[in-house]
Amino acid sequence: LAKTTQPISMDSYEGQEVNITCSHNNIATNDYITWYQQFPSQGPRFIIQGYKTKVTNEVASLFIPADRKSSTLSLPRVSLSDTAVYYCLVALLNDYKLSFGAGTTVTVRA
């Protein structure tokens, strides 16, 4: 499994856009990039998954440059309820053995 590196923590304010960059220099050709969100006292929740370029859903956008050695999760106009730990994972599409790194703790302040 490709190792990922992401910032330990980020602070933001309500209404701002939060961008979390994840480095995965040794990503394999068939690996996908997936982001999970975990609120306190809850299990992780799938946010978004992508292979290249840009993916957008109702929750977030995922930007992946051409070399795929990094990716950026973008959370538009965050609210207090977006305070959570965000995990970046890199693995084959059907690889169920998820390897969670330390994640990024995002704190949104009023």
Added chain:
Amino acid sequence: SAVISQKPSRDICQRGTSLTIQCQVDSQVTMMFWYRQQPGQSLTLIATANQGSEATYESGFVIDKFPISRPNLTFSTLTVSNMSPEDSSIYLCSVEVWDGSSYEQYFGPGTRLTVT
């Protein structure tokens, strides 16, 4: 999607005892997984439980300590045996679902275990 429930949600146990955690899914799934999340840490996969076969354990986890049952496609149990304070963690079950364009893992709310 999948909705997962776990019982108990939390428990405080004495060392040397065992606790069985139940995981119920609202749909039939082939693969179920058990994770551990120690205080302030990330998640670690304990084992994979397929219905009708023995669970597959990850390095550092053994069946005698964490026996798993998978009697049908919607249910699994994880037992934490002969507990010590080091077993104090959140234990989560998850399932993998194909939604037509991607595999997603859905996690239960977790069972917070404290061993005294």
